[in-house]
Amino acid sequence: MRSFNGQCIVITGAAGGLGKALVTAFLHAHANVVALDRDGAALQALQNNTTVPPGATLMTALCDVTNLPSCEAAIGQAIARFGGVDVLINNAGIAHRSAFADTQVDVLRRVMDVNFFGAVHCTHAAIASLRQRRGMVIAISSVAGFSPLIGRTGYAASKHALHGFFDSLRTEVQDDGVDVLIVCPSFIDTGIDRAALGADGQPAAHARKTTGATTQPAEVATAILHAAQHQRQLLLFSFTAKAAWWLSRLWPTRYAAIMRKRLRAEISPATTHASVETTP
Secondary structure (H helix, E strand, O other): OOOOOOOOEEOOOOOOOHHHHHHHHHHHHOOEEEEEEOOHHHHHHHHHOOOOOOOOEEEEEEEOOOHHHHHHHHHHHHHHHHOOOOEEEOOOOOOOOHHHHHHHHHHHHHEEEHHHHHHHHHHHHHHHHHOOOOOEEEOOOOOOOOOOOOOHHHHHHHHHHHHHHHHHHHHHHHHHHOEEEEEEEEOOOOHHHHOOOOOOOHHHHHHHHOOOOOOOOHHHHHHHHHHHOOOOOOOOHHHHHHHHHHHHHHHHHHHHHHHHHHHHHHOOOOOOOOOOOOOO
16 A cells, blocks of 8 residues: 655646645645646645645646646656655646537647647656656546547547556556556536637537536545555546446447437537536
């Protein structure tokens, strides 16, 4: 069982939603948390408003995960401060909600840049230190990482890519003592609709649909901490995620039919937009 007492935990997309909850969870595990985000004002608010328990440390650094030099600089700051990286949590992410035929290709490319290449950039920057310290990489994926999701072709593609990448990376680094955990929540209540944009850059005109109960970021963060402590390889958080995992494998046509029925309204002609949102 892993202990994070005194360890350096780097979290991307740390200034809001699940990222902020992860910061709190790992601080209470007495870790040294390095919170990365591209929003400087939000990072400052995080620093000002977070109660840091005795024995823990909170450091913030600007980082645009789509930019490799930015990731290398931020990871370098963490290593310089704490001597290395013990855990990297690739949490930064965006999504779109729109039918593929109506979605600008640039929206899909942006989703891949943040969700997939953002994780690749940070992991590449930290991998030598993670190997040296026999650390852990955590990738925040989604139900869309292992099953189809109507109206989110680019998002599903980016999350499927994460699974392929990190499952394969695990085979390369497990002999070095590096653990890889993939986390698949369902819908999380992170206020992401306020950040949703349409395909033309304007706010999306429709609300997100959900399937199953919406979970709170603190619940998910606590489950991630527990899974990391027990060195698990996959976390399916919530009944919805577990049901989707099994049904999409055992009866994929039934899964697709249920998903289409519940979410198809999002891509009706009256509500078809692309959006960008912090997630998973």
